[in-house]
Amino acid sequence: MTSSTLKLANRRAFLAGGVALLAAPALAQQNSTEPDKVLGLGPHPVDHNISSFRALNWQPYFANLKNGAILVDTTSRALHFWTEDGQTYKLYPTSVPMTDDLTRRGRTSVVKKVVGPEWRPTPAMRKRNPEWPPYIGPGPDNPLGTHALYLGWTYYRIHGTHDTRKIGRRSSNGCIGLYNENISELFSYAKVGTQVLLI
Incomplete structure (x- = not known):
């Protein structure tokens, strides 16, 4: 040889x-x-962690990038974000709702941004889980993590989570969850008025 x-x-x-x-x-x-x-x-049983890290273009989903744009793909369990100038693109793994009946799809926008959000279960959550506390303040026990982007739909948010096992899974009661470090970064880019599309 x-x-x-x-x-x-x-x-x-x-x-x-x-x-x-x-x-x-x-x-x-x-x-x-x-x-x-x-x-x-x-x-x-575990619903396997999956997330598609395939970069997407914004044009098939939005008419423009005014105020920036967030696309949440509940099938691939990924959140895509584009800044208004189109110069910055971010892709994050997410948790998505546990079942289709908890999943909301369509267009909305960010209506409020909160650092250290408080959490109150919705009436539907309380009915399903009467043992849950009626209120959890900001901190490590809060299901909304460190930051939350409130959407135009009542009770729906894009937020962080302290339970990192949830990311990449169908594990939420309706909201879209991100790692705390990712929601912190997205929070710095998104603004009130940022377009949101859930597919």
């Missing part, structure tokens, strides 16, 4: 090993059957 043939064989082995290492977390995640607890539902 010549020196150049040996180098080529070593390079192929190195690349194949690297690809196997990169695939390992995804395979491990795919085969996970650990139970997870969602507030109010008790233990249930």
Whole structure:
């Protein structure tokens, strides 16, 4: 075996090993059957963490970027954001509603921004989960995390979460959840009036 043939064989082995290492977390995640607890539902099989990190163009979804634009894809569990000038694009993994009947789709906008939001369960949540507290103030126990973008639809928000296991899953009661560091960044870009489309 010549020196150049040996180098080529070593390079192929190195690349194949690297690809196997990169695939390992995804395979491990795919085969996970650990139970997870969602507030109010008790233990249930994991609905696997998935999120599509495919970049999208804004043009098929919005007529313009006035005030910026947020697209939430509930199927791929990803949130896309474009600034008004089109120069900044962000893509974040999200949690989405647990069931289709809790999922709202369509167009709305950001109507309020809150750092350290308070949380009160909706009347429907209280009916489903009477044991839930009527109020949780800002802090580590708050289901809305560190920041919240209130939408034009009553009770609907894009917010953070302290429970990072929820991201990438169908795990919310209707809202769209992000990691706290991601909602903090999105919060800095979004403004009252930012367009929102849930598909």
